[in-house]
Amino acid sequence: MSADEKLLTLNLKIWRQKDAKDKGQMVDYTLEGVSTDSSFLEMLDQLNEKLVGQGEEPVTFDHDCREGICGMCSLMINGQAHGPEKETTTCQLHMRSFNDGDTIVIEPWRARAFPVLKDLTVDRSAFDEIIMAGGYVNVNTGNAQDANEILIPKESADLAMDAAACIGCAACVASCKNASAMLFVGAKISQLALLPQGQVEAEQRAANMVAKMDELGFGNCTNEAECEASCPKGINISNIARMNKEFLKSAVKSKS
Numbered sequence: 233m234s235a236d237e238k239l240l241t242l243n244l245k246i247w248r249q250k251d252a253k254d255k256g257q258m259v260d261y262t263l264e265g266v267s268t269d270s271s272f273l274e275m276l277d278q279l280n281e282k283l284v285g286q287g288e289e290p291v292t293f294d295h296d297c298r299e300g301i302c303g304m305c306s307l308m309i310n311g312q313a314h315g316p317e318k319e320t321t322t323c324q325l326h327m328r329s330f331n332d333g334d335t336i337v338i339e340p341w342r343a344r345a346f347p348v349l350k351d352l353t354v355d356r357s358a359f360d361e362i363i364m365a366g367g368y369v370n371v372n373t374g375n376a377q378d379a380n381e382i383l384i385p386k387e388s389a390d391l392a393m394d395a396a397a398c399i400g401c402a403a404c405v406a407s408c409k410n411a412s413a414m415l416f417v418g419a420k421i422s423q424l425a426l427l428p429q430g431q432v433e434a435e436q437r438a439a440n441m442v443a444k445m446d447e448l449g450f451g452n453c454t455n456e457a458e459c460e461a462s463c464p465k466g467i468n469i470s471n472i473a474r475m476n477k478e479f480l481k482s483a484v485k486s487k488s
Contacts, residue, residue, distance in 0.1 A: 240266040240327060243335040244279065246291055249348050256348065258337075268328040272315065273298060273305060275327055276338075292351040298323040300464065303399030306406070307352055308339040313403035313462040321401065321464045341402055343411035345449045358448045359400050359416065365444035366437040367420045369429050388426045395422035397465040404459035404467075410451030415459040417445050418471035425478050435485050438478035 241264045249256030263279050270278070273295050280290035296304040305322035309315035315325045330336065338352065346354040398419035405413050421438050424430030430437075453459075453472055460469045 236268070238268045238332070239264075240268060240330065240332045240334070242266055242275075242330065243333070245335065245337045246352070247339045248291070248351055250350065252347055252349055266327055268326070270327050271298070271323060272307075272309070272325040272327065273323050292353050294353050295323060300324040301399060303401035306341050306354065306356070306401055306403070308341065308406060310337050313341075313407045314401075314464050319464055319466050321399075341406035343402075343405050343450070345411065345413070346402065346405065356400075356402055358450075359402060359413070361448060362413065362417060362441050362444050363420065366433060366440040367424070368433070369424060370432045382428060384427060392423050392426040395419040395426070395467065395471050398423075398467050399465060401464060403462045403464060405450065407458040407462035408451065408453075409456070409458070410454060412453045412459070413445050413450040414453040414472045414475065415463065415467055415469060417441050418469075418473075418475035419467050421475045421478055422471045425474060434478070435482055437482070438475060439482040439486065442475070442479050
């Protein structure tokens, strides 16, 4: 043990659901010997080892890189997307953020567009459909132009990079009372709209992506900024304003 490491006993309330058709319910677990140096997902691994050892079904949850990059670790922890630490994914959340004897409520993302598949795992393929509707660029497959020859104002480049930091985890949707995907869509539109490489599809991109977002059942933005507050990558809601601007430009050009 490190000098600062402590062992916790935790009371866990976890959403268990056999499949998409099951009603589901909260189930209580007690887990002892949780190191404060372990990550939240490692704590769930520890719980699952205990459950398997007892002949019980382990808890299903999404994870992949465990480095805060892939966006797979989609959990509501005590009512907060990704938990209590600002700009931190669930996989990068450590148990030192909790105290001995704490009760931790763990649920999946809650949104009509993200149906629960099993336990804490939801179907987020709706985001893939939005990207397929317009989140791409057409490029000449010949020799690539030297990057240094493409003149881009630093401010635009910085804003595009900030928007491109979105990992598509959907915390914005889960934390919004309307289950709005506008921060995600705004970020994906912005990262292309701000760069010359994204201008080929500019007239259709926003219209197509917004239409697909609406079709899939996501709600509208009411400017309460829960999405920005819960985003593990700090995506700014100014991207929603840019999306609206691009959408209006697309609507005007389609009528001209």
